Amino acid sequence: MERIIEQQVNYLNSCKSCLRTKDGKGASLLNMLLSQACRGKVPNSRLPKEEYGPKNMCEYCGCLWSQSQPKVRIISGKKPSKSILKIIKAKESNKPISKIQKSLMKKALKNKKQTVAMTCNVCLKTTKIYSHRPDKVKAKKEKIEESVVLQSSKKKKKKKDKTAGLNLSGILPSPSPLPLEEVKKPLPPKKNNGQTPLQKIRAINSLKAKEVKNLKDKGKKKSVGKSLNDFLREIY
Numbered sequence: 001m002e003r004i005i006e007q008q009v010n011y012l013n014s015c016k017s018c019l020r021t022k023d024g025k026g027a028s029l030l031n032m033l034l035s036q037a038c039r040g041k042v043p044n045s046r047l048p049k050e051e052y053g054p055k056n057m058c059e060y061c062g063c064l065w066s067q068s069q070p071k072v073r074i075i076s077g078k079k080p081s082k083s084i085l086k087i088i089k090a091k092e093s094n095k096p097i098s099k100i101q102k103s104l105m106k107k108a109l110k111n112k113k114q115t116v117a118m119t120c121n122v123c124l125k126t127t128k129i130y131s132h133r134p135d136k137v138k139a140k141k142e143k144i145e146e147s148v149v150l151q152s153s154k155k156k157k158k159k160k161d162k163t164a165g166l167n168l169s170g171i172l173p174s175p176s177p178l179p180l181e182e183v184k185k186p187l188p189p190k191k192n193n194g195q196t197p198l199q200k201i202r203a204i205n206s207l208k209a210k211e212v213k214n215l216k217d218k219g220k221k222k223s224v225g226k227s228l229n230d231f232l233r234e235i236y
Contacts, residue, residue, distance in 0.1 A: 005041050012038050013051070028067040032122070035062030054118075054127045061123040071119040080108040 012034045019027045019034075035057060038047060050056070057064050080088070087101045097105075113130040120127070 009038050009042050009047075016051070023067070028063065031064055031067070032062045054129050058118075058120040058123060058125070059127045060125045061120060063120055063122045065118065068121050070121060073117040073119075075115040075117060077114045078108075078111045080112060084108040 016031055016034050019031050035052065038052070039062070052062075056066075058070075084105060087097060087105050091097055091105070110130065116129040116131065117126050118129065119125070
């Protein structure tokens, strides 16, 4: 019986290969019927994945993606949580894990992959294709000597040329500027010692009176000196 089934499957596959070159609704329907007949007689594991895989046809009705126009949707993968990462580390270190933890780990690893959801136009069912995204490889940084790093980091600062490339050996140097004299700051005004305007006037008047007395005393002394001189001249 198995040989007969294998022969039938091979015959159906050869018919399918003939329909690949032809287009149209009739060819697509015949292809679907032949693929369903092959699946009914043999399990999917025994069929060739290149022809019956989800990348080439719908898993439910067997319609070829090349002959139909499916709706494609890309679903980005999800990173596993910290608890699931702990379970993965435990499995890698050959520690015992429960059945629930194994199922959670498988589900998380499945969700980590990037999925391509393709909805069929005939049966309106979605088939998911999982594609593993490779991890990013971190480039190994080569160790560089500290001296080389310091030389590259420290850039030499160019000194400004004051002469602008001119030869100024014959020119006399400019005379040094004279030292600036210290400017005397004006003294702040004297503060009033709590005097009223009347007291100020009285003080000014008293000063003037003293000046007048001093002038009178000087005039008397001069007059006395003159009289003595005259008297002595008369005697001699």
